[in-house]
Amino acid sequence: MLIGEIPETCVFYSLTMHMKQVRPEILSKSGINVRRGQIIGTTGMVGGRNAYHFQMCCSAEMLKIICGRDRGYLDISASGRAKSRYGNRYFYFPAGTPVYNGNSPYELSLFPFCHTSIELYIVHEGTKTRTMRKVDGSYDLVGETAIAVDYICEPTPVVRGHQIYSEWVKVIYPGGEGWVDVSSPKIKTWTDADFPDWAGWILVDDDLTPDSQCNSKIVKKAREKRCADFTRFICKFPLEWDFSSFDARFSWLKKPNASLSEPMNDKSYTALKEYVKALSFFEKLPASIQSELTGQVWHFDPRGLIIQLQKAERRLIYSSANSIKHKKMNDFTVDDMRHGDLNKEQILEQGKVNKINIYGKELKKSFFNFDKTLEEHFATMDNMAEWTAWGEYSPLIRIMLDKFKRNEGGILRHELLNKAFLEHKTTKMCVEEIKRLISQRLNENNFKPLSMLDLENLSNDIGSRIKLPKFDDYDWVNGLGIAIHDTYSTNIYIDELDVFDANVGMPNRVTFKARLSFCIQDHFGLDTADMNGKGFEVIPWFCSWFILQRYQHYDFKPFINEANFSVWIEGD
Template sequence: MIISPPFLKAKNAHETDAAWIERVMTVVDRRDYPVNGHGSWHGGIHIAHTDGGRPFESVRAVADGIVVSVRKSSGIDKRDKAPLNLNVDQPNVKGSDDGYVLLKHETEIGSGEGAKVVFYSLYMHLKSLESTVKIGGKVYRKDPLGTSGMVDAVNAFHFQIFCDDDNISKLTGRRSRELDVSKDGRTDAVYGDIHFYLPPQTKFYDRAPANNSTSITGLSELYTSSAPLYVSMTLAQGSCTMVTRQKNTQTDGKYDLLGEPLVNADGKDYEYNLYKTAMRNYKESPSAGFELLRFGRVINTEHETLVPADAPLWMTVSYPGGKGVVNLADPSIKKFSDADFPHWKGWLLVDDDNDTHSQCNSSIIRKLQEEGSYETQSNRLICCLPFEWEKSTIDARYKWLMTGLPWEQCTSEKTAIWQVPGTQESNERTLMSEEDYGKFKQHAEALCFDSGALGSGRLWHFNPVYFIEHMRRCGWLGKEDVIRLVRRNEERAHRPNLSRSTLEQWIESEGTHHSEIIRPANIKDIMPKVLNKYGIVSPLRIAHFFGQMARETGRFEFFVEKGDDSYFDKYEPRMPQGRKLGNTHIGDGVKFKGRGAIHLTGRHNYANYSEFRLGPQHRGMEYYTIPPNNTRPVTDAYTAFDAAGYYWSSKQKYSTTLSPLGKLGINYWADKGAQESDASEVTRRINPGRDGFLTVRWPAFIHAWYAINDEKNPPEDYRPIK
């Protein structure tokens, strides 16, 4: 999934992604989620804007989608009159714009049917719409939809994100209020932070055993937990940050941080050094060990086997009053990721209000209000509530304005009295007259619309700010994402342009093999798994990878280096000027030609990859050497991409200096930035001669970078595949 905010403004220097999202999605006071200032359910937020700039800032699609429903604004003249202006009797008070766009987004957050998700985004109170926005039409992320208008006389628009009942478990991995911590989390979707549930009686030691052993002989026990602990691991920008939480005994649903975050407590540049750590600590199965380090468990079990099966993961973790080393691979410790929406980070499913009126009557929310923790915890509540824009249910949702609510005391003077949750105070309001309710209903009808099945089904709502911030951690690439990331070829006499149909065949192919033009099978399922494994999940890392892959695969046409036998003489050991790459026998040049999404070339690299996948006993290259008929890469997409990920993480040569930075994997260089010099440094670690940099690698990177980042304007030579 690739997602962005509905306003796109430049980031400030050193501004975090979360801070940037909150800044560009500034919420209007008393129009927050999930309950507004009047105690009513509010399925979205009102995002403030100003009309100071020219041209007006566009409201943009947050993700690729289809236009489900749309309405043009009635215009300023009608906006400030009844029924769009509910306060028309008050001087100089403006009303609400009634333009809107409803988008349906079909995307993927992982592998398999359970990770194919559908959600909706609604942009209400727009003052103008783009002429290209039409029912049934396709829109792409960052496409302008229109401009923000007014709502209740305030410069703002209403924005909400929701899904139907069938998709809540696909998006969050559950239907229950909290996660089930008796078992590991989902494996079809794994992204973002990795989380560990440590049960009571978990032991903390003074150090890790020598040689990554499971033996605790000679270790000193520092602490044994008496209550559950919740540990979160963040791998980003080369660092590993460990945070521990413990449930607050006074406030339900609150989890307190223990101590300060531990940054790289288990080694400098921890994330950049995962390959070296895997080779050192998991000698019998380094590739599976890499996954253990990355995810806390082996995810790709159909391809990777951990040897021995009980190999440990010793890491430094905080406990109440100190820190110690824990074997996080212990089966009693359960593993999760952000894809599980862990409740200790505040994600709770709220589905306990069965009333038909619009006022919140959730005991979960009432308890948060009574305990004084609602303000801090409301942002991550995922609430099941009626669609507030359905025209046919207006009376069911709002007639209480005239008749009163179940918990109100209504007097003969048409006054309703109720107690304020969490206080000893009571408030009162005047019930609407039939005439006033009629005016209100006309106002609601002018803004609402017939939403079809959405209006009658169970709908789950997210705080849009926190949904977008959360889902931007998911670097999973679906088919449509891949197509957007690939740059269309220029015209060439010997090969036609790379069309959408050609690329779809490449992504969805069952595998083709003609001479040395090879397309592995199941690329759409395998490629994002492997990129996730090797941490190539940030927009910048993905763009750099696609820039390199464009050249290495001949613009996505083959996964084996092309040329007749004489072309590979440059790799032959008998050639004095050749790049031998560890080749020792005549014929090794052809036998160990470049293969993979990023080419491994030469006997030495093949041997290293074999050792990485299956351990040192397989340095004889049984795994990636494919005698006698070169069949493995045809059907084995996992090997083709995993070899590229291995190369990406293990590459340690061609440093610009003699500093230790030259020993880090390519993620280090990809994280440097998006300038030409940055892409050049990445290229030098793939191909020291920078072959095809200006003609293919750099243009392909620029294209992929725009497709995945948050820039509004495409580069001059942007060539999307339609």
Template sequence: MIISPPLLKTAQGNQSDEDWLKGLMPFESKGNYPISSLLAWHGGQHIEHTDTGTRGEPVRAIADGKVMFARKPSPLTGENAKPDLAINGGSSDGCAIIKHSTEIGEGLEGQVEYYSIYMHLKQVFVQKNQPVYRKTELGSVGQCNSNNAMHMEIICDDDNLKKLVGREKGNLDLSKDGRMDVVYGDMHFYLPAGATFYGAQPSANSQTGAGTPAYISTTPLFISMRFEKGNCKMSTRQENPEILGEYTCIGNEIIETDYEYNLYKAATTLANRNEIASSAMYELLRFGRVINIDNETAIPAGAAPHWRRVNYPDGQGWVNLNAVSIKKYSDADFPHWMGWNLIADDATPDSQCNSPTLLGWLDSDGDKKYTSKELVQVLGQDKVKERLSRSICKFPTEWEVATLNTRYEWIKTESDLLETPLDTDQYENFIKLITALCFWAEADLGITADHWHFHPREFIGHFRKCGWLSPNELIQTIPITVKKLSETTFRSENIGSNTAIQTRVNRWGRHLNIVLRKYSIDNTIRRVFFFANVWEETGYLRLMVEGNGSQASYAPWYGRGLIQLTHLSNYQSYGNYRGFVTRQITGQFSALGWDPEQLIAENDHNCIDTAVFWVNPSASAIGRNILIEADRGFSIDVALQTARGTNGNVSIEKLNGLDGRLQVAYYLKYILLEDIPLQDFEVLTFTWRRSSVKTGQRVVRGQVKRVFETGNHSINVDILARRPL
């Protein structure tokens, strides 16, 4: 899934993705989720907008999809104005609804649908049944009760809730590991009471530590493992004994610098000591368990240790996260100890929130009475806002005309909460305004009016951690054309029709997703540079074996795989990493002991898994994990360094296919990152070989050899996006 907020602005400096999103979609807006200050259900988030500059920032599609409903806004002023919309200072009735069909993991359980709703637009640029893509301009922000703001919702039905969240109700099941077909984001571990912690780091193949334990837990603990730009951050939580369902952090995060960058070395070291394939051990350290059981040897709980230093109450120690009693999960499981709650316990027909769960959270003094003053105070607390934002709630839409009176009659009756109820005229005006804004029957989305709601910012932020790409998203990463150097002139080459690209993606897409997830090439900037290189290496997924390789001087050890293995030593290294069985065989592969045609060229998963090249410093041409370069952000220098790491650490004129690699990186900047193209091309200026043929001469050991000469180039990169069929 690729997803972004409805209003886009460039991140500032080293601003984290989380802070960037908070700035674009702040909680401080007047429309609270999932309840208002009058304790009425509110299915979305109000997003205020300043519209500074000569042209207001447009509202954009958060992801690819199809427009299911579009309503052009009615004028708020002038002779054609709708008087009902002027109530409460004026509200725009422009609206667009998009259905998003995408993937977050493998198989049917990974295929999901949800809807995004954009309300209070002063302009609407799209129409019903129109396909839209992430960042497509939908309209512009209008008025919401006189404020320059829009209302946004993200909703789904029962079937898709189970796919999106992994369950239908209640807390996560702690008796078993989390799902394996959908895995992304941070990894989490449930440690029941009785977990043993040691003061000193145990040996790599020891199931227990030496000496007396430093601590044995008396209550359940929850460990989270997060990779971030090479570092690994470990945090510990426990339930607050005084507040049911609230989990608090123990101490500060423990940060292990460069742990992610050194994961290959750690995996091979531990694998050798435990006599387990390094590839399987890599998954244990990456996910806490082996999840690709179709292609890896499983490591059952207790079979090999996974020692990590973590916090426990009043201290730190080493704990084996692969002990038999410990269960493993990922962000894809929406762990309740991370604040995620499924709320569906309001059986009343009106729009007032009567959920015992939420009311319990808001009852600050425990008297089970709720006044407007108390609610304003409680709802203004950051801690409460955060807890409410991760509640996934089921209640009826506020946009259905047929049920308006049933849902809003309560606002005419005085109560502790509503000291000044609406009189008859006020109520009629209120109903007129809501009626003018309603759309549910007309939109006819095909889901019930009583459905599940997500806080938009939390939904977007959560799924930005999901790196699994749907076929349609993968197709878009391959440009339509690139310019290739032909002698001293660049000529445009067509990469292939949508039908041809679709065929390639259908074959390789699943394996690409599995491998990119494993090697943490699952955020947007890393994928930009990875795809920029492997698309060039493979002819855009067309070739997985080096052309005319059998004629090469190093045959039969010519290139095979996504990042092509070349030379006997690299084949041996990869075979050892995967744990391939070596045998006494005859013929051209006798020195290797296994057949690379069978195990790589003809095995689709293994073919793609050669991407391990990127995270293996000893195989990378630059002698370090290439993720280190990609994490520096987008620049032509980073593009050059990742190209050197992939193709060869040579002088710039010797880098093969650099013209294609750079152009694809620039193209992907607009597909995968948040950049907005201003036109259909971008000027790229770079230094490379002057000509595609060797025009220079150099004397080597007394002999004159033809060599490439350097030259400067400036070309227009075609950034027109490929769109699926």
């Protein structure tokens, strides 16, 4: 299967036993694909109760792909893998991490309020963060705090050169709470794909005995606490369905032991051996699989792993960062995000449309009016907003101007912007084309899960053949053709993809249902190219905007508009 937004291929093995009945379509032939949610049969009996046996395991090589390591604890000296990222995020704060004070991300102190005195381990779940510290090999909770939004803005001096933005996260630390820039190179970052220790994941590899007994000190210590979540323990021990190793695993039963009141006699031991032989199937497996599952094998609790893998279903099917122009998300380093970097003379030099060459002499009329006051420049922008925006989405341009006036920078997210994109004609056309491409891929691969090649081809087709959502028609009704117009960066994901067999009356028809998610960003800022040849240099509204943003004595921060929305699609 594939795991992660930028997926990697992993192979693990699952085993289902003690079924009362198995569906004929499952038994019809080997190598059949079992779809998610597909009924495979009914449960049988285990120990006199309605139940069945289910287990999941993998080789050491595959464990490295699944969780990034095949032994020990997470290496906190380096951040997590670039690929196979999904789910919650996790941070390691070394002692001495600067913490900033402020009621909101827009009111942070200029200098650190304090520095952490100990190492801290953070779980970032989106709407809240939990802080832990390590004591005697275990993680104790320091506290947790709610967080409305991650504040992403232009990179701080410490981060500049390492990242294209800074990201501030609110955390609890011993003695209080504050904000930490997790983009700092001193902060190490992981996701659920790295199976962090402080998320409860433990690799149990300290019992190398072949006798099928649990002699692990890690497990015994956890049992003493009586509160350990064993669903996140990944344990290494021999596969029990290899009959050739039976005596090595169970001969201890014939000797005095703590599990039985008295040692097992030969008759009972032989009966057990025959029972295990009837259940064993290892010798029937292909040689390549036998090789993978010989000796010590990694075993998961299916409950823990399935919940984990559900977080890994999202697939990134298009990113403008991978396009020819390499436009990344949260890029505060490009020219249209600069502010306060030009003097009056440099601004007056801008403009090509407003230049006329008469007999070799260049005449130029400048619309960059430095006689206007600060308030008059904003009034010019307000006037443009009034006569270019009406209707349901007209408040958006006012919301953007108000944010610009507050000089906050960062990212603007608003439900009205999400709705405007969702209902725009370019979005609907884009979604229909993506649905057609997904349907084409599924029909070509006989409705199997999308492969790495399928995803790669899908991404290429979206980039080369589909127009992405954008307000590029100069909509003079809602103002978005002026305030947003084209977009800077776009990510498109498949969050869920389910395949269904058709109704009884249509036995040869298979359908699918998928959820597409969009993250679209545009920059509320002007670069020098905007004011040289596009005609904006003769429009007072844009000239005032350019002066407010780029003039060194005004220095109003541009920001990023971000829309997030999802669409369900169905097809066959």
